[in-house]
Amino acid sequence: MNHVPKRSETAAEHRWQLEDLFQNQAAWDKEYADAKSMMKKVAAFEGKLSDASQLKACFELEDELSLAVERLYVYANMKHHEDTAEPAYMALSDKSKKISVETGEALSFVTPEVLSLSDEKLEAFIKDPNLAKYRHTLEEMRRQKAHVLSKNEEALMAQVGNISSAPSSIFSILNNADLKFPKVKNENGEEVELSHGRYIQFLESKNREVRKNAFTAMYDTYGKLKNTLATTLNANVTKNIFYARARKYPSALEMSLYGDNIPQSVYTNLIDAIHKSLPLMHRYMNLRKKLLGVDELHMYDLFAPLVDEFDMDITYEQAKATVKESLKPLGEDYLAVLQDGFDNGWIDVYENEGKRSGAYSWGAFGTHPYVLLNHKDNLNSMFTLTHEMGHALHSYYSDNTQNYRDAQYTIFLAEVASTLNEALLMDYLLGKSTDPKEKMYLLTYYADQFRTTVFRQTMFAEFEKIVHERTEQGESLTPQELSKIYYDLNVLYYGKDMVVDKDIEMEWARIPHFYTSFYVYKYATGFSAATSFSKQILEEGAPAVDRYLGFLKSGGSDFSINILKKAGVDMSTPEPIEQAMSVFESLIEQMEQLTK
Structure with missing residues (x-):
């Protein structure tokens, strides 16, 4: 059809x-x-x-x-x-x-x-x-x-x-409606207008000139509006500090963590643990440079494909079977609920005319969860299936164990179950892969998740922390100052094998999440907690599975940090991040072996 x-x-x-x-x-x-x-x-x-x-x-x-x-x-x-x-x-x-x-x-x-x-x-x-x-x-x-x-x-x-929503609204209108990007040449030499959506496609191009031109055009455009964008971001920071002081919090950061009852040590721990792990990120950049075969690795090379697109044609039936097989470490009970979801009307599988795009898991207490997909027969869709079923089973176990009020888990916990399923699927695929090309494709897919979800989001989190602290100390942040803070963080995070192009100093101006302050760290902690769980489950077996199922059943019956701690992941210590980093290190080692 x-x-x-x-x-x-x-x-x-x-x-x-x-x-x-x-x-x-x-x-x-x-x-x-x-x-x-x-x-x-x-x-x-x-x-x-x-x-x-x-x-x-x-x-x-x-x-x-x-x-x-x-x-x-x-x-x-x-x-x-x-x-x-x-x-x-x-x-x-x-x-x-x-x-x-x-x-x-x-x-x-x-x-x-x-x-x-x-x-x-x-x-x-x-x-x-x-x-x-x-x-x-x-x-x-x-x-x-x-x-x-x-x-x-x-x-x-x-x-x-x-009034307080003004900085976010102004940024959104400026970024989505008023910003006009120039035309750049695509791989066929045709002039195409740059847009937010096309930008990543250009950065994923095999043609380096295409990547470089899109990168320069993107940041030139933001650079021309740097005074307006700095004023908008500063207004958002000032708003946060106003609320923190009015509501008697020691700082804007502590105010934002208070809702989920997260100690500030979780935030600072994440940054400190990632700083200690930066040599791994630098090692990955060195490997990227080698695999791309370039004399200098530039910021616009970060999304360039390291291996030729490896086509994995996976039907929905095959995806379900593979996901089920990969989740075997979670035990019979988990698999039985998963099968019930597959068989009994939980999932809306394929695209149809007018159907909402993307994917999600949703539902109402007292009825089984639902999952919306727009399945295509590829690797990405298989990962989406396991991700959304992770959410669905988290809701299923919470709803069936807790009363209505205590069943709803927080955003801090929301991505753990979905990401754990992805980690187990990846481990399973890597374990059975015999084709070096396929293995390399999977390894780069996974390593890039660490780069974008843990390192990059932590860098964002650190930028937010610095910007708020400096403003709280009475400093005013000019566009030049914001750009310097941001540029220096890139140098720190990417290391000596990366040529940190001057253009990247304007990237702070295009990150919408900076208007939902102190949110992005949850991506990094969620990913680290899930990776820590998967490591424990694969190494310990049954006792770790019991602890994990206890986590799924807890819903929001206690504070998030306590729910994780009871299950064996203490986010107030560096240990879960260190465990996640040991998984990242093993990916790099496997990639290095394949490139010898």
């Missing part, structure tokens, strides 16, 4: 079964009406939450209402994603968004009212056996209490909210 099929033309066994969530539209409409009437009951609790039995009843209603709205929202939006052009589901999606916002507004008094109670009262609630189910919620509220302001101040902070 050469055309993209319509939704109606895709086979039933390749479609997810949303009937498991709602049998039909009438069932959705009924739950919508129920949620609307539940919402009306919420207001009756306002002003009464100092009484333990009232608080319990309020929390129970909040759970029931929130779950109903989550189910309505997830179903409506997944229906919309099946075919985004279908007006009926566009309308349903809008309807679900509205009720979600209304529910948030109806419940908005609960947290402030609980926080206005005395410390003694909160302590008594935490110890009350009748409220045992809500202990973690209450402990979390007590922890936040120190940073909640008076009623009037909170009202003022809420109004500031609209």
